[in-house]
Amino acid sequence: MRLPLKTEYACQVMAQLAKTYATGEVRRVEELATAEGLSPNYLVQILTQLRPVGLVVSKRGKNGGYLLGRAPETISLAEIAGAMEGDILIETSNGIIGMSSEKVNQAWARANQELQSALSEICLTELIPDDVEPNSPQDWVI
């Protein structure tokens, strides 16, 4: 079961925005994309999905860009994942097509809830990257 790259990228951008939340500075898409090694055009689509739920705020026009919508301490992984994939993180087939499919689905629904509550305990602040010394080698480049 692969976690969609989209969701992974969303976590990365949120972490990146969290890093400068205190300063209040607006971050351009291109800057965010290069910092996380992603395609800017694709990143826009992810940010667009994070905006309607208030996780990020955008400013258009010149000197525009993105900011975190709320303080990073109030944001959990569950919320980010939910914005990207909806409330059901582990999707099963909804239809009942066999004797035991109902109970199996119920079991996985419970597993989904447990996952949700585990994710809601992981705070965005835990994802903020350590500051790199200006002249140190950037070891995160592949």
Next chain:
Amino acid sequence: MRLPLKTEYACQVMAQLAKTYATGEVRRVEELATAEGLSPNYLVQILTQLRPVGLVVSKRGKNGGYLLGRAPETISLAEIAGAMEGDILIETSNGIIGMSSEKVNQAWARANQELQSALSEICLTELIPDDVEPNSPQDWVI
């Protein structure tokens, strides 16, 4: 994030085999497939994957079929899912391609462990379908 149908089917077959574990009767693939509304050809591939880890036992030749490998009380959802998908249920990209990708991956690895432990608490006995009255309508048919 979709749970692979393969894994869902595996749970269903295991539940079906658990139902008759006490009697020790051998179940044919075709019978199992119709009971769970699955394609026999595909179900074979799933059972083949469950066999090497000892979750099911097969008897070949005439009057052959499948049995549960162990008592259902000793089998958890974690084990079934692990047999189908490996130990990492939530796969993330392994490479470090951005400033915060490392911490993001670590966070999801934690989430994966929490999911695992949640699944290990769900026992196969909980998946055994309720017995249907012989003449009652089979309400599990779609």
Next chain:
DNA sequence: GAATACATTAGTAAGTGACGCAACTTTAAA
């Protein structure tokens, strides 16, 4: 009003999942 940056939508290419099929092997029963 021109430059700049986000917004939106359409398109696409590669990968993956969920099967179907066919040939082979094993074994109980006649």
Next chain:
DNA sequence: TTTAAAGTTGCGTCACTTACTAATGTATTC
């Protein structure tokens, strides 16, 4: 000992999804 019922294995494939690219639209600032 033959036969037929069953599991075993591997290949093929079709459709769907994902991860992008690209082009065009829209808002803001100087």
